[in-house]
Amino acid sequence: MNLEYLARNIDAKVFSRGRPMNVEINRIYAGDRISDLLSQAPHRTLLVTNLASAQIMRVAQLMDISGICLLNNITPEPEIIQIALEHQTLLMVSPLGMFETCGRLYQTIIEESLTGL
Numbered sequence: 001m002n003l004e005y006l007a008r009n010i011d012a013k014v015f016s017r018g019r020p021m022n023v024e025i026n027r028i029y030a031g032d033r034i035s036d037l038l039s040q041a042p043h044r045t046l047l048v049t050n051l052a053s054a055q056i057m058r059v060a061q062l063m064d065i066s067g068i069c070l071l072n073n074i075t076p077e078p079e080i081i082q083i084a085l086e087h088q089t090l091l092m093v094s095p096l097g098m099f100e101t102c103g104r105l106y107q108t109i110i111e112e113s114l115t116g117l
Helices: 003-009 034-040 054-063 078-086 098-115
Strands: 013-016 027-030 045-049 067-070 090-093
Touching: 003 090, 003 098, 013 078, 027 098, 034 054, 045 054, 045 098, 054 067, 054 078, 078 090
Parallel strands: 027 045, 045 067, 067 090
Antiparallel strands: 013 090
């Protein structure tokens, strides 16, 4: 599943394209605990989180996360956008909360897998 397709299908606003938008991901991790992220989110992961801080961007760098999806139409601070641009991390913002965003992501993936058969 590629990040461009996911962003478009959940109506997310993209703040930083990062690597080429057609980068494929193989995992989505939704959560707000950095300790869990460090142990469970390998590269080629889309991180869905409420944590809109420079620290989460640094963790994403460390883990080589492909993209971050912030929630609830939050406007990222300029520092967060700058870090995303510098380290080619896709940064998008969903207009919805965690539950609905994850539901849309799941639905998009299921629909894509059914049409790809």
